Amino acid sequence: MTDRSALSREPAGASLPARLVERLWDGLIALVDAPLAALQRLVGAERMAYFFLAPNLIFFGLFVFVPIGICIVYSVTGGAGIFPFARPYVGAQHYATLADCGSYLDPHSCQADHFWRGVRNTLIFSAFQLVAMVGVSLFTALALNRDIRARGFFRAAFFFPVLLSPVVVALIWKWILQRDGLLNAAITASGGQKILFFVEPGWAMFWAVFVSVWAHMGFYTLILLAGLQAIPRDIYEAAEMDGTKPLRVLTRLTLPLLWPNLLVVLVLVLIRAVQTFDEVFVLTGGGPGTATLMVVQFIYETAFANQTQNFGLASAASILLGGLLFVLTLLQLALARRKAA
Amino acid sequence: MAGLKLTKICKSYGRVDVLRDIDLEVPDGAFVVFVGPSGCGKSTLLRAIAGLERATSGRIEIDGRDVTDERASERGLAMVFQSYALYPHMSVRQNIAFALENMRLPRAEIAARVARAAQMLRLEPYLDRKPGALSGGQRQRVAIGRAVVRDPKIFLFDEPLSNLDAELRVATRKELAALHAEIGGTMIYVTHDQVEAMTLADRIVVLNAGRIEQTGAPLDLYNRPENRFVAGFIGSPRMNFLKGATTQDGRIAAQGFAPIDAPVARLLPAGAACEIGIRPEHVHLVDAQAADATAKVELVERLGGESFLYVRLADGAPLTVKSAEQTPARRGDEVALRLDPAHLHLFDEAGRARRLD
Structure with a gap:
């Protein structure tokens, strides 16, 4: 040995x-x-490998695979029992409840209307967040890749929010955005009228996206910055010798060469957006009404927060969400493999 | 095509002076090679000419026009990089056409120019391939094609053969010489390989520590080096250097050798200390009776047509001997040596060459 x-x-x-x-x-x-x-x-x-893998596998099995199995069992059983053997088998009833909709475009027509509101909000949130996050991260990475003064400081500054807990991030922004918060104080001090950011649905969704981008863009900026720095400098020098204009350098050289990193960022952002819960929950509580209620919040409330706890329905929604995340993760892995190749 | 004039070019990074007062004129159509050891400033000088580095002071003129403050893209030069710097996501055709598209030339003209360059560089079968699917030599030809197609005022080459294997390097060297003969452009070529410099150049510029040591035709530099640095740098294996002095009877006493009658001896007063340089091919293996010195063989390199003997003189000084034939000498043998007095180089204490002409 x-x-x-x-x-x-x-x-x-x-x-x-x-x-x-x-x-x-x-x-x-x-x-x-x-x-x-x-x-x-x-x-x-040769068999020693299994021995070394065993501790991790046991840990993983206990806290990941066993809960997934329990979740599947819950999703096909009913009643209020906690232990699986105390729950009667109901088949696909919970899935049928989730799928029971007059029109999927109109949550009012659905039996589990909050679930479909969550789906709609999550889709809207994901779409806006995807565009904003990728756009802002790319712009920041391009700026930080230049020979600017105090580049190290700016890199650290943009990455810093990533280190904060999502709850802390949401509380900071709640303090800034609430009725008597910092932003409204600034608006009124400059002669404007207070804006009730958490009362108007449009504003609530805007800030949910904004705070999420603020909190996580540092991470994606870092991935894109690594991609930018992997582009050999002499390619830019060759482009300069070739008389290439800056915009053409960006569109014909930088973006195509950065594309593998951009794809990874796109998928990672999408996965995280679909999973969004803590920041938005602490910031808006899903409100006003259900304007910022996300799928994960629906699952949480259905299982734990509502007066009648419906573990079965929450588990069925979790399995559906898990399936979507599984597909997205496969896509991300495929892209990562293609990039490595 | 155009000529180039550099006047008092200096380049510093903070307190480090990389180029110092470089004055140089490159005539229209010349093939000039910058050669020198690593860190001598040759690549920095090329990049300053290209516009990729800004000279700290001095003036750069291309075809009589001051381009010192112009951007690289405005100077009308083309550069072949050591790493090729091909655009990896574009095909060979797109790589070659890229600069022409920047110039907004008509499509038909772009296609014609690309086809002409591809034919000249034998790249036609690879036009639709990406650089990643090409060999090193093919990539190098694409890089050259990208430069040729623009019809630049001056071609700049930054150690373009250093990533190729020995065989390919020789082949590509020949192709470059043929290319220069065919298109007749002004070419400035940076290398640390003096064989490339000797075989390709009309004129060689030897750089050392940011200064030009000597400029001249390859054989001029070989036969008539102006100082000890150039004498040692040009030529492979390098020139032998021996401590010496002139004798009272007007001869030269080289370290480890009997005094020799050499015409250069009269350039220094009797008893003056000097350094004697002699190329390996001018140290002859002779019979013991005709010898000026004996030495012990430490290593023999037999290349077939010629042999190199690395020997050590009685006083410990190392010497390289080039024999134009296959020698039977082996490690540990004692050999008798004689210096060719007509080919002795004499350097004064400051390292300057003293010559009769």
Whole structure:
């Protein structure tokens, strides 16, 4: 397993503490090495991989695969019972409830109208967020890729919001946007009238998208910046020698060469937009009314927040959402593989 | 096509001076090679001419017009990069046509020019391929095609063969020479490979530490180097250098050798210290009776038509000997040597060459 003789080699003239640390290290290695070597003799070198994978697999299974399995069971069982064996089998009833719509374009005509409102809002949110996020991230990455002053500071500044918890982000912006918040104080100080951002549906959705873009654009900017920096500088110099105008450099060289990174960003943004919950929930609570209610919020409320907790219906909605995310993830993986190739 | 004139070009990065007072004239149609060791400033000089680097001071004229403050795109030059710098997402055809599209030439003319360049560079079978599907040599030809098609005032080449293997490098070198003969353009070529410099250039510019050491025809630089640096840099294997002095009887005493009657001895007063340079082909293997010195063989390189012997003189000085035939000498053998007095180079203590002519 380990070359102990190599590990125990001490540099000539090493100090006493260094030699002690070296000895201690050798002892620790020997402690781990002996049982592993015995195990390897028993199961063979090739099967050792399963042994090393097992802890992660058990952890993953316990907290990912088992809940998925439970969720599937819940989605085809009814009643208020928590344990699966206490829940009667109802087949596809919950899926039928979700799908029961006069017109899918009109949530009012649906039995689970909040679910379809959530779907509609999530689609609107995703579409606007996709355009805004990719546009802003691309613009920022292009700017940060130039030889500007304090480039390192700006890179850190744009990335900083990514490090914040979504709840903290939402609370900060709630404080800014509420009726007596910072923004309204600025508006009234400059002679304007207060705007009730969380009362008007259009404004609420706008700020939901804005805050989400503000919080996450640093991450996507970083991906695009990495892509931009991977474009060899001499390609731009060749373009300069070829007499290429800046706009043409952007459209004919930069964007096509950045396209693999852009595709990855597009899919990642879409996946995250479909999953959106915490920021919007804390910022608007899904309101006004159901104007910013997203699918995940519907699932959360149906399962845990409503007076009658309907785990079955929430699980069925989760499975549908999971299916969509699964497709998007496959797409992202395929794109990543194509990029690597 | 056009000539180029550089006047007192300097380039500094902060406190580091990369180019110092470069004065140079390149006549219309010449093939000039900048050569020098790594970090000597040759690529920086080429990029300053191209407009990709701004000279800190000095003046650049192309065809009599001051272009010092013009952008690279306005100078009408074409450059072939060391890395080829092809646009990877475009086909060979699109790569070659790109600059012409920038010039908004009619489609028919673009197609005609691309076809002509492709024919000249034997690229016709690859026009619809992407650069990633080409070999190194083919990519290099596309890069040259991209330059040729624009009909530039001056072609600039930045170590264009350094990414090719030895065989391809020789073949592409010949193609470049043929290209220059065919289109007759002014070409400025940067390399650290002196074989490329010697074989391609009408004129070589030897750079060292940001200064021009010597400018001249390849054989002029080889036969009549102006200083110790040029003498050592031009020629492969490099020139041998031996400490020496002139004797009272007007001869030259080179380190490890018996005093030699050489015409250059009269250039220095008797007893003056100097350095003696002699190329490996001018150190002859002779019989012991005719020898000026003996040396021990440390390594023999047999190339077939010629051999190189790396020997060490009795006082420890290393020497390279080129023999025009296959030598039987082996490592550890003692060989007798004689210097050709007509081909001795003499350098004073400042490293300047002292010549009779």
